[in-house]
Amino acid sequence: MILRSKSLARVVSVLLVIVFVYGVAAVLVGTGGFNQEAAAQTGGAVPGETLGNNSDSDFWRAVRKGTRGDVSTPNKLAGVMVQSEGESWRAMRNGPLSTWGAWAIFGTLALLAVFYTLRGRINVEAGSSGRTIQRFTMVERIAHWTLANSFILLALTGLNMLYGRYVLKPFLGPELFSTLTMLGKYIHNYVAFAFMLALVAVLVIWIKENIPDKADLKWLAKGGGMFTRGAHPPANKFNAGQKILFWLVLLGGLSVSLSGISLIFPFTFEMFSPTFTFLNVFGFGLETNLTPMQEMQYSQLWHAIIGLGLIALIIAHIYLGTLGMEGAYDAMGTGQVDRNWAKEHHPIWFEEVEKSAATGDD
Numbered sequence: 001m002i003l004r005s006k007s008l009a010r011v012v013s014v015l016l017v018i019v020f021v022y023g024v025a026a027v028l029v030g031t032g033g034f035n036q037e038a039a040a041q042t043g044g045a046v047p048g049e050t051l052g053n054n055s056d057s058d059f060w061r062a063v064r065k066g067t068r069g070d071v072s073t074p075n076k077l078a079g080v081m082v083q084s085e086g087e088s089w090r091a092m093r094n095g096p097l098s099t100w101g102a103w104a105i106f107g108t109l110a111l112l113a114v115f116y117t118l119r120g121r122i123n124v125e126a127g128s129s130g131r132t133i134q135r136f137t138m139v140e141r142i143a144h145w146t147l148a149n150s151f152i153l154l155a156l157t158g159l160n161m162l163y164g165r166y167v168l169k170p171f172l173g174p175e176l177f178s179t180l181t182m183l184g185k186y187i188h189n190y191v192a193f194a195f196m197l198a199l200v201a202v203l204v205i206w207i208k209e210n211i212p213d214k215a216d217l218k219w220l221a222k223g224g225g226m227f228t229r230g231a232h233p234p235a236n237k238f239n240a241g242q243k244i245l246f247w248l249v250l251l252g253g254l255s256v257s258l259s260g261i262s263l264i265f266p267f268t269f270e271m272f273s274p275t276f277t278f279l280n281v282f283g284f285g286l287e288t289n290l291t292p293m294q295e296m297q298y299s300q301l302w303h304a305i306i307g308l309g310l311i312a313l314i315i316a317h318i319y320l321g322t323l324g325m326e327g328a329y330d331a332m333g334t335g336q337v338d339r340n341w342a343k344e345h346h347p348i349w350f351e352e353v354e355k356s357a358a359t360g361d362d
């Protein structure tokens with residue numbers, strides 16, 4: 001009996017020693033007591049065998065180049081350990097894209113300042129007639145202001161996402177800035193749908209009046225009378241300049257909406273692979289085998305490029321609709337414009353409205 005308990009005690013003490021040694025070894029490894037790096041490098045025993053590599057450098061080079069491995073998790077994106085294109089995307093977004101975007105906006109403001117200094121406000125030359133004519137119906141104005149207000153909210157919150165950290169964060173501090181930016185992100189995502197709706201409404205309401213015609217060529221040849229006082233080139237309800245704005249807003253709006261949807265619902269559909277495949281028909285030679293991550297990166301860059309371009313364009317539009325041209329704001333404000341304004345800026349349209357009023361047509 002005594003003998004038995006002695007050998008049991010021996011077994012237990014051997015086990016205790018094993019546990020102790022194992023514990024010390026584990027602590028040493030965990031705290032870097034062993035040179036882990038060197039241990040992992042020994043004999044080129046790299047997990048890279050699965051990629052068919054024989055050396056550490058081959059293995060890490062493959063990882064760095066974004067080689068995709070297999071993973072058992074549902075998120076197959078996790079198979080890419082280092083996603084190198086992300087580095088180029090980040091450099092592009094925080095570098096040339098941000099710089100050129102700022103140039104586009106400040107350049108537009110500078111050009112408008114020069115234009116205003118040289119040309120001044122475009123006045124109604126015959127002066128006010130004291131009588132008005134209806135330019136836009138209530139429905140047209142609701143569509144316009146929904147588009148305008150949603151765009152302004154999208155522009156401000158979008159600009160904050162790109163430039164806020166440089167412009168606002170130093171003044172607001174990180175906490176308030178991050179709270180505001182988070183709120184701005186929600187506004188951006190939800191208001192986008194009001195913008196898309198208004199875009200469709202504006203398309204339906206105004207497409208007919210924005211189809212190019214012969215008068216547009218004359219209007220363009222005379223520079224729209226923008227640079228010469230007293231020149232009143234022919235124009236229908238919308239002149240050539242406004243038609244250009246209309247189509248740019250529509251096409252830009254469509255493009256910014258599609259890329260925006262792909263950002264709100266990431267990895268759900270591909271935009272750029274099919275677009276690049278189509279462009280390659282014209283010899284562009286673009287890479288068409290894009291990873292889902294690259295699709296998102298292109299969506300973000302494109303969304304920002306078009307968004308910034310539209311912002312620059314709309315700054316010029318807002319200038320002409322307010323400060324730049326006497327009597328223009330009334331058209332969208334009350335829906336009524338002075339008859340002399342209509343005669344000078346949209347003579348063909350004015351004649352038509354007069355004629356139909358005389359004949360009792362609508």
Ligand code: HEM
Pocket residue numbers: 135144147148149151152202238241242243245246249314317318321322328329330331332333
């Ligand atoms: C405070 C902001 C804005 C003001 C004061 C403004 C003012 C105006 C005015 C006065 C007109 C009528 C011009 C006329 O009678 O011939 C107009 C038309 C129009 N606006 Fe705006 N607008 C603003 C923002 C926007 C925005 C953000 C967009 C698009 C994203 C936009 C798109 C249009 C379009 C497509 C037209 C019809 C074509 C044209 O007249 O150029 N507007 N706007």
